[in-house]
Amino acid sequence: MVQYILKRFLYMIPTLLAVSIVSFIIINLPPGDFVDALIAQRRAESGENVTPEEEVGLRKFYHLDQPLPVQYVDWITGIILEGDFGMSLRWNRPVDQLIWERLAMTFALSLSSMLFIWVVAIPIGVYSAVNQYSIGDYLATFVGFIGLAIPNFLLALVLLYISFRFFDQSVGGLFSPEYIDAPWSLAKVADLFSHMWIPMVVLGTAGTASLIRTLRANLLDELRRPYVTTARTKGLPEYWLLIKYPLRHALNPFVSSLNDIFVNLVSGATIVSIVLSLQTTGPLLFDALRNQDMYLAGSAIMMLSVLTVLGTLFSDLLLAWLDPRIRFS
Amino acid sequence: MSTLQTATPSAAALDSNKTDESIAVVANQWQLIWWKFRKHKLAMLGGSVTFVIYFVALFADFFAPFPPNAYASNYTYAPPQQLHILDQTEDGLRLQPYVNGYKVEIDYNAGRRNFVVDPEVKIPVGFFVEGEPYKILGLIDANIHLIGPLHADDPMYLLGADRLGQDVFSRTIYGARISMTIGLVGVAMSLVFGVLLGGISGYFGGWVDTLIQRVIEFLQSIPSIPLWIGLAASIPVDVPPLQVYFLITIILSVIGWTGLARVVRGKFYALKSEDFVKAARLDGCSSLRIILRHMVPSFLSHIIAVVTLAIPGMIIAETSLSFLGIGLRTPVVSWGVLLQEAQNIRAISTAPWLFWPGVGVVIAVLALNFLGDGLRDAADPYA
Numbered sequence: 177m178v179q180y181i182l183k184r185f186l187y188m189i190p191t192l193l194a195v196s197i198v199s200f201i202i203i204n205l206p207p208g209d210f211v212d213a214l215i216a217q218r219r220a221e222s223g224e225n226v227t228p229e230e231e232v233g234l235r236k237f238y239h240l241d242q243p244l245p246v247q248y249v250d251w252i253t254g255i256i257l258e259g260d261f262g263m264s265l266r267w268n269r270p271v272d273q274l275i276w277e278r279l280a281m282t283f284a285l286s287l288s289s290m291l292f293i294w295v296v297a298i299p300i301g302v303y304s305a306v307n308q309y310s311i312g313d314y315l316a317t318f319v320g321f322i323g324l325a326i327p328n329f330l331l332a333l334v335l336l337y338i339s340f341r342f343f344d345q346s347v348g349g350l351f352s353p354e355y356i357d358a359p360w361s362l363a364k365v366a367d368l369f370s371h372m373w374i375p376m377v378v379l380g381t382a383g384t385a386s387l388i389r390t391l392r393a394n395l396l397d398e399l400r401r402p403y404v405t406t407a408r409t410k411g412l413p414e415y416w417l418l419i420k421y422p423l424r425h426a427l428n429p430f431v432s433s434l435n436d437i438f439v440n441l442v443s444g445a446t447i448v449s450i451v452l453s454l455q456t457t458g459p460l461l462f463d464a465l466r467n468q469d470m471y472l473a474g475s476a477i478m479m480l481s482v483l484t485v486l487g488t489l490f491s492d493l494l495l496a497w498l499d500p501r502i503r504f505s
Numbered sequence: 506m507s508t509l510q511t512a513t514p515s516a517a518a519l520d521s522n523k524t525d526e527s528i529a530v531v532a533n534q535w536q537l538i539w540w541k542f543r544k545h546k547l548a549m550l551g552g553s554v555t556f557v558i559y560f561v562a563l564f565a566d567f568f569a570p571f572p573p574n575a576y577a578s579n580y581t582y583a584p585p586q587q588l589h590i591l592d593q594t595e596d597g598l599r600l601q602p603y604v605n606g607y608k609v610e611i612d613y614n615a616g617r618r619n620f621v622v623d624p625e626v627k628i629p630v631g632f633f634v635e636g637e638p639y640k641i642l643g644l645i646d647a648n649i650h651l652i653g654p655l656h657a658d659d660p661m662y663l664l665g666a667d668r669l670g671q672d673v674f675s676r677t678i679y680g681a682r683i684s685m686t687i688g689l690v691g692v693a694m695s696l697v698f699g700v701l702l703g704g705i706s707g708y709f710g711g712w713v714d715t716l717i718q719r720v721i722e723f724l725q726s727i728p729s730i731p732l733w734i735g736l737a738a739s740i741p742v743d744v745p746p747l748q749v750y751f752l753i754t755i756i757l758s759v760i761g762w763t764g765l766a767r768v769v770r771g772k773f774y775a776l777k778s779e780d781f782v783k784a785a786r787l788d789g790c791s792s793l794r795i796i797l798r799h800m801v802p803s804f805l806s807h808i809i810a811v812v813t814l815a816i817p818g819m820i821i822a823e824t825s826l827s828f829l830g831i832g833l834r835t836p837v838v839s840w841g842v843l844l845q846e847a848q849n850i851r852a853i854s855t856a857p858w859l860f861w862p863g864v865g866v867v868i869a870v871l872a873l874n875f876l877g878d879g880l881r882d883a884a885d886p887y888a
Contacts, residue, residue: 194723202732205739325870327821329828330844330863337853337860443728447825461731462829465738477735481727488726 180496184489191485196255199478200248203470209240210265213468238265251471262471266464271475274460279479282449282456286441286483288372289379293437297384301391302423308396320385328444332378332451339374351455378448383437390433391426398422431495438487442480538806541883548879554872562681566639569675570653570661573838575637577660577670582856583607583620585665585673588652592627603627604654604661628659665858667846676838677862683839685869687754687823688816695758696812699765704796706766707773714770721763729760733822737831746837753832757819768811772804806884814877817870824866840866 211234215226226234235241239250254260261271304313326334355367398404399422407417449458457476464473532540542548561568586604606626610619630652638648654661664674706717736756740749776782785799820840826832827841828848835842843862847853853860 191723191726195727198727198732199735202735202739205736207741321871321874322867324874325817325867327824327863327866329825330860330866333844333847333853333863334860336850337857340850340854341857439726439728443730446728446730446734447829450829458731462734465735465831473735477731480731484728485726 177496181493184492188485188489192482195481195485196252196478197248199474199481200244200251202477203465203468203474204244206468208468209235210238210468210470211235211240214265251474255475261475264464264469264472266467266469266472271472274472275457275475275479278455278457278460279483281454282442282445282458282480283483285372285375285379285445285449285454285456286438289376289383289441289445290434290438292376292380293383293387296380297387297391300384301388302395302418304388304392305395305399305426306418313392316388320388323381323385326381328378328382329447329451331381332375332448335374335378336452375445375448375452375454378452379441379444382444383440387430387433387437391430394426394428394430395422398425428495428499431491431498434494435484435488435491438491439484442484442487446480534806538883542879545879545882547875548882551872551875551877551879554868555876558681558869558872559685561678562685564641565679565682566641567647567649568651569672569678570636570650570663571672571675572637572639573671573676573679574836575671575675577666580607580620580660580662580666580670581668583660583662583666583670584622584856585858586622586662588630588663602630602632602652604630604663607660628661629655630659630661631655664861665856667843667856667859668852673843673858673861676843677840677865679838680840680843680862681865681869683750683833683837684820684823684841684866687750687757687839688819688873690751691754691757691761691819691823692812692815694754695761695765695815696808698758698762700769700801700808702762703766703769704773707770708777708792708796708800710774717766718770721766724760724763727760729822730825732760733757733826734829734831737826740831746833749833750837753823753826754819757822761815761819764815765808765811768807769804772807773800776800776803806880810877810880810884813873813880817873817877820866820870820873 211231214234215231218224218226232241239247242250251262254262259272261275263269264271264274267274300316304316307313351364351371352367355364358364401422404417404422407421408414412420445456446458446461448454449456450462453459457480461473461476461480463469464476588602588604590600590602592599592601592603604627605622605624606628607620608623608626610621611617612619631654632652633649634653634655635648636650636653636657638646641647652663662672662674664672664677667673667676702717706714733756736759737753740752744752782795782799785795790798823832823839824841824844827834827839828844830845833839833842840862844859847859847863
């Protein structure tokens, strides 16, 4: 097992390196750079013109005059050696100050959506499989399909509309106004949870739908096995018979799809957060990209990818722990 | 083996009401697939709806009452009108479709004009009426629309109007064109990469396989939406719409091909050691011929199913990107572009009908999912 864990950790290194390179390439794709954006903004705001000499000075100041590979190496060595993600050119603050809290929020949101998915999908999936072709089963399938078909942002919008129209409350954001800048306290955590459920439901729906279908199909396969009949003739109570063997078998693909779901959650959280204006990485990244705030955008994309790579690692380890066949292959 | 061209008796019995057991029945694989598919009611429904959507999109000029960019600034945010088929007049019921007109109410609190449907005013509408001229499929001149007001200047907003007084109904129909084809083009592009790279990976194996698999794993480990947002944000603002369209499809297939490549590789791997492939190799067929003539046909049905299931994801992705304002932009009309109008709570609380393009998305995605599910089940008719 130790060997397996070590191997997985070593595999992660090239992936992370590739992630950082791709992030850097993406943020350098747009034509022009931050200085161009800055000059355009100044011209629009105050009609002030920037002389070519000043432009060169600005580029030098932001280290944008170096060739790209040099900029990349500077950036990545800063991150690895000093944990320095560079400056956000727009906010004029170190990127890590901006990003950590939001990243933690993204993680909290994705994780709680994950728990939501499990809590909802496992019982419904089991029910659907045990009562195949019942009204409840059809209902679950139907709701599941709808959940798959509605784009996250649309669901978020509809919920926004419903809560605004019928409950007369605004659901945007993760905190009530009085808690936004307040220090962390129990009351603030409670406030967070009272706001978290809408994004949680929005993010969780698609995942729930696909997990219900997977679990149902797997469990149905297992329930037809002879060992179930054997257990039943032996007189094992029905619920115990279900939980003891078939469910455990059926949960295996569940764990292996964990990482896909987590990647999807982190990814989906980006768009839902923009719609619901949540304090996660999504809106920050979106703004940064629009303003060509390259270090902020690059760090955001990179850290989101790191988050999913870690999620993959976690689910692989969990799977290896559950299933010896993987550990020893 | 699924590549056998003659039906086994049990498979032929699938259609027992048509065949006589005394006659040897030879059904080819596609026929068997069709028979199996036909039994899947939901898939048939999904297939029909998909067909209808593509059909409407193709002849959008006919089905939409107005051109996509026609606006009427004096009817901003006009609510939807109900279409009445029968007219209750003093002489009794008469077959004369009509919609009600509008009257203006001033909302002093919000300080704006609101349109409300006025039951007193009847605007006669008709089917197959003459309207704005267009070209069928870009070739034949025509000016007949499925439905429209009898007097061209009368307002008719079956699904309401947006901020500029544009007809949401017409625009949703035109939106289907872009939204539904972007899925097709994106999937087609993914398919080329997927089959090529997945095929190479599975057929040759070895280090090529390892390399391609690592690349796929890597691409799948990057959260797709941040990646798409990053790539889409790098499209300059002044790029012409048609190019944006193709750039978006390319961006979507950056991730899209990986799933297809996985499936293709798996199939190649499984088929490589089959007897019929070995036989072809012993016959001296070239690699290309073995792949195209012997292997691809045997899993083509699977590919079609996987491709169908990949389209909805593309549609949702395009809609999401355009909604954020970094995908397609006006004057292009796609469902995502239309949903941009519904971006803030103020707009959707005044005009909830701006959600209609979203309904289009949901129906299209559902239909394609059902169709794909059915195709996947039918892809292996011997199972």
